[in-house]
Amino acid sequence: MSSNDVVVTGLGATTPLGGDVATTWEGMLAGRSAVSRIEAEWVERHQLPVKIAAQLAVEPTEVLKRVEVRRLDRCEQVAIIAAREAWQHAGLADPDNPRVEPERLAVIIGTGIGGAVTLLTQDDILENDGVRKVSPLTIPMLMPNGPAAHVGLELKARGGVHAPVSACASGAEALAWGYRMLKAGEVDVVVAGGAEACITGIPLAGFSQMRAMCISHNDDPEHASRPFDAHRDGFVLGEGAGIMVLERADFAAARGATVHGRLAGIGTSSDAYHITAPEPEGIGQARAMTAALRSAGLSPEDVGHVNCHATSTQVGDVAEAVSVRKAIGDHPVLTAPKGNMGHLLGAAGAVEGIATLLAIRDGVVAPTANLEDLDSGIVLDVVSKEPRKVELTAAINDSFGFGGHNVALAFTAA
Incomplete structure (x- = not known):
């Protein structure tokens, strides 16, 4: 490991x-589905065709102080919760023994949509009760940089606070951005990841109208999200946040940090093809994976596992399988966490990046939930039903977003 390698410490x-x-990792390994019916009056009031989602297992109100809940949008709340765990896990939480200078600390947290719950709630208040009832905190609660800004304020980060907005690739793009900052020597530590929490009327209605979302399993929510399955018919909306603490290897070693693995390389590309559909031959996605391998100094043969973006859509899952074969080959073991927890949009890449790192650390690939009949167009080894023990030294995490954003992250063992 060289001094400017990027390591994961939290x-x-x-x-x-x-x-x-x-508990998230345990749920993945168990193949559990977290999709359930949305018990909210607005579902029936709006006559939404989709009545299910993957909602948080632990409500932020159970974790945060009342004043924090009141002043933060839900996507900001989940970012704070995940960032606090990562900061503690990295051994950086003792205020009396600061381990990093504020000027050498950056925060990068992406989101695909931002404070949609606040925006819609405050618009209802404006329409029904007038301008004087609108919260003065509306703008800082709805702005997409809110999650990054609030985490940066809490950690007193003065090395930069950034908020990539790259649709469903946002969380992965944040990690890639952090990698670049650390490699350039701009900072010593980056707190990076993604946050999203927009299970509400407009996102559900909009995704339904564009026929991207599963509408056939309202009475059987646990089996709705089916990546790579021949009978899949769209994604399920989820919510949450994932955060990593990234450090320069020399800085982590100097402070005696525990290293859980390396973010060894990154690759980004764009399709320039369609605002929502992926390029069907997987050319742009394959270029991102190839770039990640190149920056990590890896060959395709080194990669034993790909944690796929696979959202459970007809077009997207097949295009990704094609791109994996182009860039890496037929040998990697694949999985798709969205079968467990739906699509976390801007947070997906960060949470799934954590799962990729843990697969290397623990030598086990979690099963793809609800995969019962592999699509005939996917001629790759996709884990289903039971976790699989696999000795891994390197793995790739894919994240793709509307607009043709492609991000691939290469992780290796510590």
Whole structure:
């Protein structure tokens, strides 16, 4: 390991599977589905065709102080919760023994949509009760940089606070951005990841109208999200956050930090093809994976596992399988966590990046939930039903977003 390698020293998450990293990972390994019916009056009031989602396992109100809940949008709340766990896990939480200078600390947290719950709630208040009832905190609660800004304020980060917005690739793009900052020597530590919490009327209606979302399993929510399955018919909306603490290897070693693995390389590309559909031959996605391998100094043969973006859509899952074969080959073992916890949009890449790292650390690949009949167009080894023990030295995490954003992250063992 060289002095400017990028290492992972802290992990944090809150997801539909659990309120922290450990319970989320346990849920993935168990193949559990966290999708359930939305018990909210607005579902019936709006006559939404989709009545299910992957909702948080632990409500932020159970974790945060009342004043924090009141002043933060839900996507900011989950970012704070995940960041606190990651910061603690990295051994950086003791205020009397600061381990990093504020000027050498950056925060990068992406989101695909931002404070949609606040925006819609405050618009209802404006329409029904007038301008004087609108919260003065509306703008800082709805702005997409809110999660990054609030975490940066809490950690007193003065090395930069950034908020990539790259649709469903946002969390992975944040990790890639952190990698670049550390490699350039701009900072010593980066707190990076993604946050999303927009299970509400407009996102559900909009995704339904564009026929991207599963609408056939309202009475059987646990089996709705089916990545790579021949009978899949769209994704299920989820919510949550995933955060990693990234450090320069020399800085982590100097402070005696525990290293859980390396973010060894990154690759980004764009399709320039369609605002929502992936390029069907997987060319742009394959370029991102190839770039990640190149920056990590890895060959395709080194990669034993790919944690797929696979959202459970007809077009997207097949295009990704094609791109994996182009960039890496037929040998990797694949999985798709969205079968467990739906699609976390801007948080997906960060949470799934954590799962990729843990697969290497623990030597086990979690099964793809609800995969019963593999699509005939996917001629790859996709884990289903039971976790699989696999000795891994390197793995790739894919994240793709509307607009043709492609991000691939290469992780290796410590």
